[in-house]
Amino acid sequence: MEILRGISVTAGVAIGEAVILDAEEYRIPHRTVPEQAAEREVERLRAAIAVSIEELERQAQWMNTHFGRDAANVFTWHVGVLSDSKLQGGIESLIVDKAYSAAYATSTVMRSYQRRFLQMSDPLLVERIRDVQDIERRLLRNILGDAREDLAHLTRPAILIAHDLTPTQTARLADTLVIGVALDVGGSTSHTAILLRSWGKPSVIGLGDVSTRVSGGDTVVIDAANQLVLSDPDRPTLESYRRQEASFGRLMDEWESLRAMAAVTGDNVAIRLMSNIEFPHEAKASVEQGADGVGLYRTEFLFLHPDGPPGEEAQYQAYRAAIAGAAGRPITIRTFDLGADKYTQEKRYEQERNPMLGLRSIRYSLANVGMFKTQLRAILRASVEGDVRLMFPLLVSLMEFRQAKMTLHDAMEDLEEQGIPFRRDIPVGMMLETPAAAIQVKEFCREVDFLSIGTNDLLQYLLAVDRGNEQVSRFYDSSHPALIRVLRDVIRIAGRSQVECSLCGEMAGQPLYTLLLLGLGLRVFSMAPANIPEVKKLIRLAKISHAQRVARRALTFETARQVTNYLREETRKVLPEDPF
């Protein structure tokens, strides 16, 4: 089982077989074949090579007749490469030793040569890449033959894995049996992401290298609510996702009836359910679907654009659109959380040895003040149009918060000098997502207007677990007693300091933790829009008095397993039919 993290553009769970689409629209149906099929694959390769050589010789002859010997010579090297027994041996050994399909082995070998030509000093040789690509395409065409299918010819539901999709390809998905999409890139243009969203099936993008990690035919789970893609899930995981897939459909039906209802507990305590969004237009969609506002707008998505960082005007327009979508409800804009896993598109700075502990998030912004100030200007300009709040991510020290606020004041002064309107009293808060900030929460509360607990990073730093690393991801457990105690302290101290405290990590959207969080005193939950109806339903059935008992009891356990079992039991008492 392999778990990859990306950015969700839609909600829900999709489970299916992977089909891989490569950049040239050659669908390589299977990356690997059963061992006993290796001989057949080698035969396919040899036949394809023979046919390719014949084609080229015919072509050379035709060119010789029509354009003369020089033009025909262009293809001489192509024939030479196809006749190259060393090259052929390399492809065949991948088929035999690694059980690669003929198509995938060919593609792998040809691409390794393309990379080598890229490194040549002679610019004319760099051009040779095109020839190698041409040879690759010819071979693939001859290997795949009729098996080379358009997505429109899928005969059963499948999950599409690709490096990237063009807007045209994305727009055509509706006419196919594709039930979910996972992409390496963050959407080469945000158009792809927007089109995926309007298509509506579970999709996760910005996965980095999903297209090289998943093989055609693998079972893949797209867990869009949690921004995850799992390949070859183990049986318990797969079964749990099958149940979620079913319950998601059921919840969609309940959505309508829950939408207009308030998130009020059975004993009449009002809870605010906010949405976490990545795209400006999601603000409108989530509010229409019953969110009380946007608790977390992750602006770094603006960055995942091939043209590089967005300018002030582009950002301003994006923020305005999001604010307009929130329709007067509060919207919290978080400044760029770049670096580490997020900055997948352009690796412009040197690779860090330990990026999660590296130049990321607010550190990255403070190290790139020009970029940071541009963002702050854009947010400030947009702030006059709604109930906008500003939030800084990943603070470790008060000095960082002060420095970030200083930059904000600089931006304010500039705007003032230029006579551009902005909201001077814009609330400024922090993501509480490092152990240091949790320990110093009292001091932070004297300076921040609000805080939002980011349990995803907090847990990672608290438990020293990179959950993207499958060797240790099982240790990443939100039920860990240490996290629960930290949450108790943070929520309690924020309450005493009269600083609004919300929680925007994945825990907020997981019904398993709803009672616990209510009992710990949390009143503002921010989650993926898709999770809102489930949590709302539970809140409407829960009583604060019961939740407080649950929280007190949960705090007495010594291990995560005990906590999980206990919470599951108590949640079932409130919501008997749900399988959590």
Added chain:
Amino acid sequence: MPGPPSEIREVTVTNAEGVHARPVMRLVDVASAFASRITVANVSGTGEELDGKSAMSLMLLDAPKGSVLRIRAWGEDAAEAVDAMVRLIENGFSDPSA
């Protein structure tokens, strides 16, 4: 590489275009006529030893005019093979324009 080569020679690329598609194919044709194992390395470049009978490998020589190539061969006809390769390169790959 199995044991020391039977023959080693160095030669400078003299033709204007360097070792491009057509010269590569000429080298492969000449090398393939011999039983010996033959390698070509660009001493002025990476120095990596590339299979003299592989059209794909030799294209990686990255050898413009003036590059020094080292030809090595293992086998009974190694001397003749290296001799033929060196002659081909010295003659500018029989390029009439060279």
